[in-house]
Amino acid sequence: MAEGMSNAEVCRIVGVSRGTGVRWRYGRSVAGPNGTTRTYAPIVPTVEISTRFLSEDERIAIADHWAAGLGIRAIAAEVGRSPSTISREIRRNRDPITGTYHPHRAQQRARDRRARSTPGKLATDQALRHYVQSRLWLRWSPEQITRTLPAVFPDQPGMRSCHETIYRALYSPDHLLVRAAPERPLRSGRIRRKRRRRGDERATHFIQPGQAISKRPAEADDRAVPGHWEGDLITGKHNKSAIGTLIERTTRYAVLLHLPTGHTAADVSAALIRAFSTLPVALRRTLTWDQGGEMGRHHEFTTATNVPVYFCQPGSPWQRGSNENLNGLLREYFPKGSNLAAHTAEHLAAVAAEINNRPRKCLGWSTPARRLATVITPTQ
Template identity: 55%
Template sequence: MGYEIRADRKPQGRKKLTRERAAYFQLMQQGYSNREACRIVGVNPRTGKVWRNGRHAHKGLPKASPPIHREPSSPGPGRYLCESERIHIADRRREKATIRQIATELGRSPSTISRELRRNAHPDSGDYRPHAAQARADARRPRPKNSKIATQPELHRAIQDGLDRKWSPEQIVRRLHRDFPDRPELHVVHETIYQALYVQGRGELRRELTRALRTGRAMRRPRRQAQQRTPRMAAPMVMISERPAEAADRAVPGHWEGDLIIGKDNRSAIGTLVERATRYVMLVHLPLGRTPDLVRDALIDTIGRLPLHLRRSLTWDQGSEMHLHHEFTLAADIQVYFCDPHSPWQRGSNENTNGLLRQYFPKSTDLSVHSRDHLDTVAAELNGRPRKTLGWDTPAERFARLLTEAS
């Protein structure tokens, strides 16, 4: 036989996790989260919570389990700097030691030392005094703290106004930094706004989450890949690989990306056009459907409003609605290039815009009910949002600048 029968046949019980438990508590002392520490040690996150907090008796497990006292771990840096470490930092700074040297000696990250010197030095002289730094750190640490949004009414109003205009939290805070550079009381990071929204019990913005955020989600989710379209056309296509390099690097304006957003039961649609350099949006009205002839005529009407220097190329996917693309090219004097199959990222600006438009035109709704004036209003609102990629300018500002320079 290939194995040896164990002489002692008594039940051995569950595996003792003494070493794993010791390693878990050591990682927690170093600042790791429960999930990360359990992943490193190799136990379920629930096990870590039971080790730290104990377990109450319940129907499935009538016997309660008290918290397990933390096993002694090897000495090492804790999550926070202690007073002795701050004294060492002050002594070495007087000796002109570099931040990296100090970090190596303390077994800390250089960013920890840099942040400590920046946050806890004397606010006026800039000198680093260890005991005063320890007092500042101790005063800053207690929780809970009042949110900056709750204590600053003007900031509260500015954020609420941005949310009412359907700006994202990052757009709001970047615009505040840009418009009020000398007013730190109006400066927050976008995560502060997200925390105020998701912790609804605090009511700091006094809006339901579904009305405050563009996605209307009650919890964060990773982005999904856009729906891929695969139909190909029989007519000859000019592929994106032949598109001029000036379109790829967005250096020259006038290159557009286009697509359709589809309504309920694939019976209605709205055309979307995005200029690659400025992210300026134009919406194409298709009240009667999305057959190739209707799409062709609507695109000719929309593109025809533009000056010639802003009609350089149009990039589209291989949807059948562009079956008459050659007729559109002749009528509008603009070359159409087609993306590769299953490659929505080749029209990234347009895909992003389609996602933003779903807040105005939800899926599984009839898109033919929207008038031309309503589409223009939605496009104007999108073009009025500050964009990170534009240095927090709005697409309308960039596009107006192009028209002014041309005239």
């Protein structure tokens, strides 16, 4: 009819009566048994959301096979769907009075069920929304927020949410949560979803690799024994300034190295010696680094602290994944292209303290500071 055909002509092509065509187009109230009235809504074109959902053609095929007397499993094999999908489709959408299955009505019912007009939980629950907003101001991730809700509100089962609910609210510009949240509520700074993609691999310039990571003690791999560290640098504009980053593999405790005068091999070695000299002996076991030239004096660091240094393979940052994750978190505080030498040692310590007091999923939603306190005894 959109092409200019008449109702009668279209009905002859489709194979239905003219009355059915009128009802499909305009809708119609029909008197049912026992004085009941059933209204048929007009059939409008639908846009399929995903191939995970049954299409109208599949529902027509289901109706044909069901009318021919085929069983659920036989229909599933013909349509290419799971038997449970066919069974659920017929049970949900067949006529409640006659028990017959009408594909076009089933398509309309399925489309009506997909439209959710009720507001979400974060829009209606003010207490939950205020708690989420307060944690977003502290730079918590949505998953960190949702994982701490049972501990903070143990006697309030309504104060629960999943992290996807928070993400969907933050990606909706007109949501109530966004109005009182920070301008960039997510640490990534994103305001819409972005497909994950692999970053570029870093090139290595370390000429003398020293001890390879394959020679590192096995106890460092399973993270059962504390004292094994990973380290790296984050650099500023034109690589003229840098901050050293350290993270303990078992507790995920972070330490930042102040490098105000530069990040040469001598600067980095001296900063590492100062940092490790303040640690208990039990927390000084190994250090894993990439093959950057800033570790050219690793032997001086080992001599001063008795901590061996192990180097990753070229182009393999995943071998010190905890440190790579830490560097990503730090970019929120120290953006790329900025002058990192302008930050004081006190500011670096404050940033490290803030990160160390965040709950971490890998720690069972405990914090690195709390986990570190449990592994350090007074005698150490």
